[in-house]
Amino acid sequence: xxxxxxxxxxxxxxxxxxxxxxxxxxxxxxxxLHVLKGVSLSARDGDVVxxxxxxxxxxxxxxxxxxxxxxxTSGVIRVNGEEIRLKPDGNGSTVPADRxxxxxxxxxxxxxxQSFNLWNHLTLIENVIEVPVSVLGVKRERATAExxxxxxxxGLLEKRDIYPAFLSGGQQQRGAIARALAVQxxxxxxxxxxxxxxxxLVGEVLAVIAGLAREGRTMILVTHEMKFAREVAxxxxxxxxxxxxxxxxxxxLFSSPKSERLQQFIRRVG
Amino acid sequence: xxxxxxxxxxxxGVFELLAPTPxxxxxxxxxxxxxxxxxxxxxxxxxxxxxxxxAYGKLYGGAVLRDLLKVYxxxxxxxxELVLVLLIFFAVPDVINRTLDTLGYRPIDVSGLVAGIxxxxxxxxxxxxxxxxxxxxxxxxxxxxxxxxFGMTPTMLMRRITLPAMLPFAIPGLANLWLVATKNTALLAxxxxxxxxxxxxxxxxxxxxxxxFFMAAGVLYLLLTLISNIFIGRVEHWAxxxxxxxxxxx
Ligand SMILES: Nc1ncnc2c1ncn2[C@@H]1O[C@H](COP(=O)(O)OP(=O)(O)OP(=O)(O)O)[C@@H](O)[C@H]1O
Ligand SMILES: [Mg+2]
Numbered sequence: 001x002x003x004x005x006x007x008x009x010x011x012x013x014x015x016x017x018x019x020x021x022x023x024x025x026x027x028x029x030x031x032x033l034h035v036l037k038g039v040s041l042s043a044r045d046g047d048v049v050x051x052x053x054x055x056x057x058x059x060x061x062x063x064x065x066x067x068x069x070x071x072x073t074s075g076v077i078r079v080n081g082e083e084i085r086l087k088p089d090g091n092g093s094t095v096p097a098d099r100x101x102x103x104x105x106x107x108x109x110x111x112x113x114q115s116f117n118l119w120n121h122l123t124l125i126e127n128v129i130e131v132p133v134s135v136l137g138v139k140r141e142r143a144t145a146e147x148x149x150x151x152x153x154x155g156l157l158e159k160r161d162i163y164p165a166f167l168s169g170g171q172q173q174r175g176a177i178a179r180a181l182a183v184q185x186x187x188x189x190x191x192x193x194x195x196x197x198x199x200x201l202v203g204e205v206l207a208v209i210a211g212l213a214r215e216g217r218t219m220i221l222v223t224h225e226m227k228f229a230r231e232v233a234x235x236x237x238x239x240x241x242x243x244x245x246x247x248x249x250x251x252x253l254f255s256s257p258k259s260e261r262l263q264q265f266i267r268r269v270g
Numbered sequence: 271x272x273x274x275x276x277x278x279x280x281x282x283g284v285f286e287l288l289a290p291t292p293x294x295x296x297x298x299x300x301x302x303x304x305x306x307x308x309x310x311x312x313x314x315x316x317x318x319x320x321x322x323x324x325a326y327g328k329l330y331g332g333a334v335l336r337d338l339l340k341v342y343x344x345x346x347x348x349x350x351e352l353v354l355v356l357l358i359f360f361a362v363p364d365v366i367n368r369t370l371d372t373l374g375y376r377p378i379d380v381s382g383l384v385a386g387i388x389x390x391x392x393x394x395x396x397x398x399x400x401x402x403x404x405x406x407x408x409x410x411x412x413x414x415x416x417x418x419x420f421g422m423t424p425t426m427l428m429r430r431i432t433l434p435a436m437l438p439f440a441i442p443g444l445a446n447l448w449l450v451a452t453k454n455t456a457l458l459a460x461x462x463x464x465x466x467x468x469x470x471x472x473x474x475x476x477x478x479x480x481x482x483f484f485m486a487a488g489v490l491y492l493l494l495t496l497i498s499n500i501f502i503g504r505v506e507h508w509a510x511x512x513x514x515x516x517x518x519x520x
Contacts, residue, residue, distance in 0.1 A: 067419055099423075107421030117412035120512040121434045131420040134430055163512040183420065 020218045026075035037242040048213045050229035051222045053239035059222040067109045110180030110188040116172040118164035125160040150178040170201030188219040295473035302469030310452040316391025321398025346396035355457045358389035382463045401443035405436035437509040445502040
């Protein structure tokens with residue numbers, strides 16, 4: 001057998017190194033419902049990309065495609081320059097071609113959910129060390145020391161041994177942020193992190209996220225908090241019915257929206 | 271007080287009858303009880319294994335596997351347990367030996383214990399499949415999704431998240447199954463396995479002290495249940511540690 005020279009796989013290209021997330025012509029359908037209709041988006045290291053848009057416009061779906069919680073119907077997704085390999089599933093959509101690759105990529109994407117989704121059977125600190133210890137192979141003592149720092153940072157160190165069900169919503173969400181930080185994420189993904197919170201608890205969570213933005217963390221932030229998006233985002237994209245209707249700097253977008261739809265949207269949500 | 275209660279018992283020779291060494295029959299009863307416990311535990315453990323696999327297969331398996339599991343749970347739960355026990359008790363050793371034979375090995379002597387555990391375990395497995403399937407469905411989807419989102423492999427997800435998270439929902443059903451398992455061992459009396467009920471019947475038949483021996487066996491079963499209940503209560507308390515306390519409803 002002669003050795004065959006393989007083409008260098010696309011996921012090793014280095015010109016996209018500074019590009020944390022790259023999405024190209026992403027389509028997603030659920031049955032006959034066409035939810036994402038060709039979305040392209042990119043985030044460089046240190047960017048805070050706020051995704052806004054009305055309910056049902058496809059914001060969550062977009063976010064969930066990045067870590068393959070949903071498989072895109074078509075399109076290209078690169079995370080830290082590595083393209084997610086997809087293969088046809090036989091129904092006109094795709095499935096991940098390489099489970100190991102997906103798991104590796106996911107383990108460095110810190111996702112924060114609207115409904116917190118802390119693991120109920122684990123105490124707060126156990127929640128935070130779970131992924132470092134069982135997925136990333138960090139030693140338990142080291143992970144615990146790290147987790148304590150993170151909990152201190154989100155103001156929950158004294159709650160370390162409490163089960164999530166006994167915490168307030170705001171505390172749970174701050175705990176969930178600590179859990180996401182514990183994987184030393186290259187990119188953090190927030191899906192409406194304050195939408196499930198009582199108004200008086202929103203502030204404490206936003207304060208934590210703003211702190212992360214200030215220290216230059218790369219994040220994609222789906223949010224309905226327009227004022228907050230304007231303050232922390234470096235880039236804002238407006239989704240409308242599965243299309244990227246308008247994007248730009250927060251000031252440009254909020255002060256002088258160009259598209260009719262965005263003008264309407266801003267008027268409606270204030 | 272106690273004496274006045276125990277005296278008539280002593281006069282009727284109950285203590286001689288239940289003495290642990292011959293001519294008393296207590297030793298036989300205890301041996302039967304231990305056999306019953308062994309079978310019950312084995313069957314329950316086998317049922318748990320089958321049930322876990324079955325629940326996962328039914329929830330996440332392919333179409334063929336799901337259909338097969340449906341046939342299994344439906345058949346087992348439809349046919350009376352006694353019929354199944356007779357069938358499996360005699361069929362399982364036969365199947366094993368035929369397989370060994372075709373593979374060119376010599377037949378082995380499948381012990382009553384193994385055949386009994388297999389028979390009752392297969393029955394338990396069908397019920398456990400449904401108990402565990404229900405419990406897994408009760409786990410908030412977001413918790414499983416969070417595991418996936420952080421890169422857990424399917425087995426890690428099962429071990430670290432799904433199984434511990436579903437436990438509080440499974441325990442009442444599994445506790446039922448355990449108690450049923452301990453008592454279903456009596457079915458093995460019909461195939462001549464020396465479990466508690468058969469030993470009791472033999473002792474009673476030989477001495478004609480039916481009431482004494484069946485009462486004694488009943489007490490043993492009752493003790494087992496009472497002790498189990500204490501243990502189950504502890505396990506349930508532990509499994510629910512992360513769930514908010516039940517609100518008082520009145
Ligand atoms: N798993 C699914 N199966 C079928 N349809 C889905 C699924 N997930 C989302 N959809 C549909 O896709 C559309 C976009 O949903 P998505 O959750 O992305 O919207 P969103 O912009 O996040 O809305 P919201 O602001 O309410 O969270 C909706 O019409 C929704 O009903
Ligand atoms: Mg959403």
